[in-house]
Amino acid sequence: MSDRPLAAVVGVGTELVTGLRTDTNTAEIAAALLGAGFRVAEMVRVADDATLISATLRRLTGACSLVVVTGGLGPTHDDITREAAADALGVSMSRDPETERRLQTFTSRHRDPDARRQLFTQADVLEGATVVVPTLGTAPGQTVPTPMGHLVLLPGPPAEMRPMLATLLATLLATSSQAVAPARLRCTGLTESDAQMRVQRALESHPGVELTILASPADIEIVIFDDGAGEAGVAGAADAALEALGEDCYSRDGSTLAQVVVRRAHEVGLRLAVAESCTGGRVAAALTDIPGSSAVFTGGIVAYSDTVKTSTLGVAEETLAAYGAVSSQTAAEMAQGVADSLQADIAVSITGIAGPGGGTADKPVGTVWFGLAREDRVRTWQRSLFGDREGVRIRATVEALDAMRREMQGS
């Protein structure tokens, strides 16, 4: 066991323990605490049950120096985290006048008088707590001192929780942190075992670090934790791993593939476009998720029907008739067509069979053709992608983004 301070994460909400709603918050908070040097021993999700929440918080605040709770801070009758936390710590609550004033501006949204009254329960603050003003939403966060450290209450909606978590970590940890953040390398274009072999060998001469490989349909992530080597040791190990991975590694700062593509396009001053069939808009959506993408992404055409492939992208009817929509020839004409009509420097096309239907002996589900047009040259390639409809669509989206990235590498 290490001497890192102990932390626990609690998700409150009956919807979380029914398995009906996906809970991303607790994992996100745990990862942030890990990066900040805490050891998370336990993550708990509990139903909206005052007795149970209170017992859980009493137990965890008695064992951990930091307990972060998410959920149950809203304005409905189900939102009982504040009361339960006050009960667990044996402290009182009082209405925060500042928050009450802020909530006044939201009363117009609520037609029902009971809903209006409930709205103000969000201003109830635990004795000794520091209020974290929300940048989004109505529910404030709270940081409450405990005998062992702190209890932190954050709202449940991820968009409201996230900025508060960032603030919390910045302030709470400014004092205590000698934590070494793990190095995280993201890769595409190689298998999990290949990544493991290459990196393990590279790290043989780097003691004092711990390696974890996380594989998902979207990418492979290599995480290098400090285990005595310190900050310089982790950085040295990351350098060695990076060298072993070469161009297959697209980021070592946590950036996503789409972020890397948009950033690189900015740097080299190239404009991108995409013509999508089986990915149906996912490549465009991934690029436009990135703020500032409008300067480098001119647009995309989702050509789901053959009519659109001919009318909007200018694919010849003879091409479709002779080779089919999922072919090198169609991919080439789609890429060239969208580059021309959307005035892009680099355009990628994707046409394939995502399933579950549409596969043939010749072109089974997972067969995807890609095209990349740059100036007047077009190249095409084919991949046999693995997985169900969702898996094929994710992998095809990653392949298209990665082709843009590699194309711009040398630019």
Add this chain to the structure above:
Amino acid sequence: MSDRPLAAVVGVGTELVTGLRTDTNTAEIAAALLGAGFRVAEMVRVADDATLISATLRRLTGACSLVVVTGGLGPTHDDITREAAADALGVSMSRDPETERRLQTFTSRHRDPDARRQLFTQADVLEGATVVVPTLGTAPGQTVPTPMGHLVLLPGPPAEMRPMLATLLATLLATSSQAVAPARLRCTGLTESDAQMRVQRALESHPGVELTILASPADIEIVIFDDGAGEAGVAGAADAALEALGEDCYSRDGSTLAQVVVRRAHEVGLRLAVAESCTGGRVAAALTDIPGSSAVFTGGIVAYSDTVKTSTLGVAEETLAAYGAVSSQTAAEMAQGVADSLQADIAVSITGIAGPGGGTADKPVGTVWFGLAREDRVRTWQRSLFGDREGVRIRATVEALDAMRREMQGS
């Protein structure tokens, strides 16, 4: 509180509490237990720490009639769930000869003598336990009687866990189950508190059910659980809730909004298209996520730059100059333009400011104009959407899909 038997789910593994690995097991098990009539009060993820696992299992088996644990049953030194469970229940372990025999066939995989020895720890069975033979992998599951009911140990890899969970539920519940599946109503176009008020009032004359409201940027979901009313009671309550929600409820069978839009378009024989600016391909991606969408979705144009709005969608340069890209006039011309060029019966356009940049005093971040073209008529409307870039994009996507749904309602 209801009289449903209490259950808890435990995920064991240090990788689960780092937040780096997505845990789908515990949610999957919770959903299965819910469907089988249990009330899951608590879900816990713990690190590979014998003391902590043992304390957790002691606490939960003392409170719940069913505790399901996943993970930590493999052959490595990290796999300590068996020992911790024996310690928690105060029972001994013995080697199961049947399992030992089965494991003999796997010894050839392990060259290392220590690894071979470890392999057989998987045959250690708790006193009184029933062994669940794996269909995949080497680790057997175990069902152990406890004073309050049962403790069930399942392996961590989802492909190994899943068939055992199914067997477990079939056998364990054959005796006790009179489970009623919850009713799930999904809605758009109203706030969480409004939904709660409307449904709560409607359910006043329907005792024996329990209500949960799940709100996300994408929708509001109303879940009605059985709490004594039985199957007919839940169905009656769902009917009452549906009447209170009216057209704001788009599904009562768990279908997503995009599924409802695609199904409805099939039924009424209409072809859809979309012209997207700030949603950047998300509406197209949501529709094409649905198998069979190719028959009703002709395609989409992601017009991120003004050039594309004029060249591909036929928006007049004068319109952009006079009113700007985020305006009723541009939304109207985008919708009409995409309907014409992609030959659709119903076309929706989205143009707005998703942020974080680009907002003005006149048109702040979150300002989004929508257009809907059908035959030769176009109508437009504006929404001030709440949230960060991601939130605005999700809400704008839902608004566009919902406009298609409501438009086809009367068709």
